Amino acid sequence: xxxxxxxxxxxxxAAAGCSGKPAPATFTYAATGEITSLDPVTPYDAVxxxxxxxxxxxxxxxxxxxxxxxxxxxxxxxxxxxNGLISQDGRTYRFPIRKGVRFHDGSVMRPGDVRYSLMRFxxxxxxxxxxxxxxxxxLGIASTRDKDGNISVDFxxxxxxxxxxxxxxxxxxxxxxxxxxxxxxxxxxxxxxxxATERGAWNGSGESxxxxxxxxxxxxxxxxxxxxxxxxxxxxxxxxxxxxxxxRHEAYWREPAKLNxxxxxxxxxxGTRKLLLQGGDADIIxxxxxxxxxxxxxxxxRIEDGLPRLLTDPxxxxxxxxxxxxxxxxxxxxxxxxxxxSNFFADKDLRKAFAYSFDYDAFINETFKGRAARARGPxxxxxxxxxxxxxxxxxDKKKAEAYFRKAWGGQVWKKGFRFTMTYNTGGxxxxxxxxxLKKGVESINPKFKIDMRGLEWAAYLDRAQKRMMPLFSRGWxxxxxxxxNFVFPYYHSKGRYPIAQGFKNETLDAxxxxxxxxxxxxxxxxxxxxxxxxxxxxxxxxxTVHPPGVYAMRDxxxxxxxxxxxxGVYFYPLSRAE
Numbered sequence: 114x115x116x117x118x119x120x121x122x123x124x125x126x127a128a129a130g131c132s133g134k135p136a137p138a139t140f141t142y143a144a145t146g147e148i149t150s151l152d153p154v155t156p157y158d159a160v161x162x163x164x165x166x167x168x169x170x171x172x173x174x175x176x177x178x179x180x181x182x183x184x185x186x187x188x189x190x191x192x193x194x195x196n197g198l199i200s201q202d203g204r205t206y207r208f209p210i211r212k213g214v215r216f217h218d219g220s221v222m223r224p225g226d227v228r229y230s231l232m233r234f235x236x237x238x239x240x241x242x243x244x245x246x247x248x249x250x251x252l253g254i255a256s257t258r259d260k261d262g263n264i265s266v267d268f269x270x271x272x273x274x275x276x277x278x279x280x281x282x283x284x285x286x287x288x289x290x291x292x293x294x295x296x297x298x299x300x301x302x303x304x305x306x307x308x309a310t311e312r313g314a315w316n317g318s319g320e321s322x323x324x325x326x327x328x329x330x331x332x333x334x335x336x337x338x339x340x341x342x343x344x345x346x347x348x349x350x351x352x353x354x355x356x357x358x359x360x361r362h363e364a365y366w367r368e369p370a371k372l373n374x375x376x377x378x379x380x381x382x383x384g385t386r387k388l389l390l391q392g393g394d395a396d397i398i399x400x401x402x403x404x405x406x407x408x409x410x411x412x413x414x415r416i417e418d419g420l421p422r423l424l425t426d427p428x429x430x431x432x433x434x435x436x437x438x439x440x441x442x443x444x445x446x447x448x449x450x451x452x453x454x455s456n457f458f459a460d461k462d463l464r465k466a467f468a469y470s471f472d473y474d475a476f477i478n479e480t481f482k483g484r485a486a487r488a489r490g491p492x493x494x495x496x497x498x499x500x501x502x503x504x505x506x507x508x509d510k511k512k513a514e515a516y517f518r519k520a521w522g523g524q525v526w527k528k529g530f531r532f533t534m535t536y537n538t539g540g541x542x543x544x545x546x547x548x549x550l551k552k553g554v555e556s557i558n559p560k561f562k563i564d565m566r567g568l569e570w571a572a573y574l575d576r577a578q579k580r581m582m583p584l585f586s587r588g589w590x591x592x593x594x595x596x597x598n599f600v601f602p603y604y605h606s607k608g609r610y611p612i613a614q615g616f617k618n619e620t621l622d623a624x625x626x627x628x629x630x631x632x633x634x635x636x637x638x639x640x641x642x643x644x645x646x647x648x649x650x651x652x653x654x655x656x657t658v659h660p661p662g663v664y665a666m667r668d669x670x671x672x673x674x675x676x677x678x679x680x681g682v683y684f685y686p687l688s689r690a691e
Contacts, residue, residue, distance in 0.1 A: 138373035139358075140689055142682050143386040143398040145539040147379040147570040148357060151350065152335035153230075153302040154237040154244060155328065157609070158574065159590055162243075163681020164357060164377060168217075169302040169341035172208050172227065172282075173294065178421065178674050180594040183298055187211050187222070187342065188282075192294065203289035203632060206297075208282045214366045216305045217339070217346040224277045229306035229317050231275050231284070236266070236315070236322050237333070241578045245607070246300050246592055249629075251275065253287030255607035257326060264326060268319040288630050291637065292595035299593045299678060308340045344370040344685040355379040359684070371672070371688035381539025381569070383407075390414060390665055396689060397666040397673075397682055401541035402481050408665040419484070420662030421677040425491050425599065426588020427536075427543040429467070429550065429655035431458035434615035436580040442533035442566075443583060448521060450529040450560055453583060457532070463525060464652040466516035467584075468506040470553035471546075475508075476657055480545055488656035490645040491589065491603040495677070497634060498596030498641030504649045505656075514557050529560025535576070535585040538567040543586040546657055577613045591678045596641045597629045604648050616653045 146160035153165050173191050176182040183191040188208040192198035198207040214222040231247060238244040238257040245255045251274050257266040274285050286293065310316040312334045315325040325333075339347040344367070345359040359375040378395070380386050383404050389395035391411060400408055400416075409416055435455040437446055444452025458464055477485050489505040492498050518526045534551065536543040544567060551563045563584075568576065576582050587610075592598050602609040605625045606617035621644065628640035662675060664682070672686040 139376050140372045140374065140684065140687065141376045141378065141389070141395045141397075142684075143378045143380050143389050143395045144681065145379075145381055145383075145386075145399045145401075146537070147355060147381070148350070148352075148377070149571050149574070150331065150333075150336045151339050151347065152333045153304070154234050155239045155242050155333055155336065157241060157243045158570065159680040160379065160570070163679070164359075165302065165339075166680060167345050167359065167375070167684050168339050168343045168347060169304065170343045171298060171301040172210075172303070173298045173301075175298050175676050175678065178676050180295070180423075180677050183294060185211075187214060187227070187301075187303055204286045206284045206286070206293065207278075208284070208297075210280055210282055211366065212280070214342050215364045216308065216342055217362055218305065218308055219364070220305055220307065222303060222305070222342055224280060224282050226306050227282045227301075227303050228275050228277050229309070230303045231282075231301060232271055232317070233304075233309070233315055234300070234302065235271060236268075236326060237328065238326055239329075240327055241574070241609070241612070243300065243592070246296055249601075250286050250290035250293045250296060251284060255605075264323055268322060272319070289632055290629060291632055292593055292597055292629070295593035295595055303342060304335075305340055309335070312338070342366065345375060348374070370685050372684060375684050381537075383539075383541060390667070393667060395667075396670055397664055400663055400665045402484075402660065402663060403541050403545055405663060405665075411665075413668050414665055415668045416663065416665055417673060417675070418661065418663045420664070420675045421495070422660065422662045423493050423495060423591035423594055423599075423677045424588065424662070425488055425493055425603075425656060425659055426590070427540075427546045427586045427657055428488075428491070428588055428603075429471075429546075429657075430577075430585050430587060430610055430614055431464050431467070431616075431653065431655075432580050432583050432585075432614050433459045433653075434580060435583050440581055442535070442581065444531045448524055448528055448530065451531055453530050453532045457530070457583065460520050460525075461652060462516045463520035464655075465506070466513045466520060467550070467554060468652055468655045469509045469513035469516065470557060471506075471550050471655060471657065472508045472553055473506075473657060476546060476549050480542055481658065481660055485658040485660040488658050490648055490656060491599040491654070492596045492641060492645065493591075493599070493659040496594065496596045496599070497638050498600075498628075498644075500642045500645055503642065503645045506649075506652075508553070510553070510557060513553070517557060517561075526558060526560075529558060529562070531562040531564070532583045533564040533566050535573065535582045536565070536567050537573045537587070538569050540567075540586070542660075543588070547586050550655075580613060580615060590680060594678055596637075597625070600625050600628070600641065600644050600648075603654060604644065610654065614653065618647070618651055618653075621647050621651070 150156040172188040174186045192206045210224045259265040348358040348360040350357045357377045386398040489503045604621045631637045669690040671688045
């Protein structure tokens with residue numbers, strides 16, 4: 114067994130309680146990543162949003178494990194042209210708001226709370242946060258700030274775009290946006306306006322919103338406080354101890370949850386999660402596929418494998434403009450064999466050389482036992498726009514060498530390089546992918562040296578946004594089920610990763626903007642095929658696989674189902690046989 118982290122023993126005891134077992138009514142989930150914030154508008158990682166999704170609710174949702182069908186939640190109807198709740202031009206959506214829904218503090222939800230929550234989601238717009246998911250379809254922009262960081266959005270336009278009409282909330286889009294309902298099914302979280310303003314948050318006025326724009330991760334009043342309408346409410350978050358406790362919302366508008374309490378543990382080390390599962394102290398754990406054999410056949414444990422995922426992971430991201438300030442990851446900072454310059458990966462031939470240096474087949478067979486689809490780009494199978502015949506790189510050391518010899522006018526091959534490649538601690542599959550890439554690159558020229566380092570999740574996210582990491586391994590899980598949600602964060606200059614990389618291609622930007630405004634499905638698919646070809650030629654990233662999902666759980670768990678766009682585990686349908 115691997116050595117446990119020093120804090121792991123504390124986590125084991127805290128999860129088990131004095132008797133050595135969890136309290137009978139406490140359901141325990143052991144995740145890999147670390148929760149960074151509880152405010153719906155600031156974190157953009159799966160672990161944090163997995164918690165938020167269980168506490169806050171959206172206007173509409175997905176029908177169980179189907180992501181192509183919607184059901185009403187805080188709205189009483191799913192808008193469509195047939196029921197008259199979507200205008201004929203495809204720009205105006207009307208959501209009738211459910212009456213009698215109570216927040217966790219006991220107050221009643223009103224249409225004004227919905228409007229406030231949607232506007233706050235857009236206007237907070239933390240750098241690297243999720244606000245663009247609503248800003249893009251509603252206002253036609255990806256950020257409230259211009260390229261120099263100055264606020265550029267007109268508050269009057271926001272007020273006009275999201276309004277209350279009687280018992281309805283009406284949203285008018287800048288232009289038709291094909292996946293808008295999918296976005297609303299995942300990101301239209303609702304919180305109480307009165308509760309928020311009483312605690313010093315934005316009060317909803319046009320005079321004060323700017324001072325709440327682009328806060329730090331922990332600079333909003335709700336980074337550690339929650340008040341939603343969901344089936345679970347926040348009881349306690351022990352941030353240093355990396356555990357969070359949810360309690361059942363007894364006044365939930367649907368039937369209350371079957372579980373009384375849920376404990377979520379952040380444990381990056383698999384050996385600790387395995388011990389918790391084996392001893393019955395965890396009900397569900399995350400399992401990297403590299404360790405799946407260690408829990409397969411474990412008594413009283415079942416494996417939920419082959420779960421649907423809209424997922425591209427791991428991917429490798431080249432930073433085009435590396436931050437050199439106090440940065441040990443670039444060595445000397447020069448192309449002298451002992452480091453790399455800040456614009457090292459701006460050379461396309463170099464990026465292609467790395468892409469041909471990765472042993473894709475070995476990775477799939479050794480890590481996933483052949484049970485993963487080879488990635489041809491960021492769009493995963495199962496989405497319109499995925500091209501099964503599109504171009505892709507292969508493991509080809511001769512091609513890799515040829516591109517390395519061309520890179521930087523031949524200077525890379527002559528002088529060599531050294532830098533640090535980064536992965537997140539606990540991301541075992543990503544770590545293994547880094548090892549494969551390191552091995553492939555270093556085998557081509559003895560002057561090529563790559564060091565590796567794992568970082569804990571919060572530090573990892575921070576360094577990525579500051580462009581401190583020359584080459585890093587990460588992935589993308591769908592925010593909503595549409596090809597746009599992959600090509601935009603991977604390829605668009607205003608997307609999540611290009612911002613962190615310093616990458617921009619105007620042709621890709623234009624094609625992506627055109628595709629999302631196109632309603633005709635066949636034409637959209639053709640545009641995405643073109644986008645993938647352009648991306649292949651540019652090679653801003655390296656893509657490996659689209660893996661299926663897998664969890665290990667005690668066989669006492671009942672009611673489990675999974676949706677491809679879930680982030681974490683959805684606890685409402687679950688129960689536990691004692």
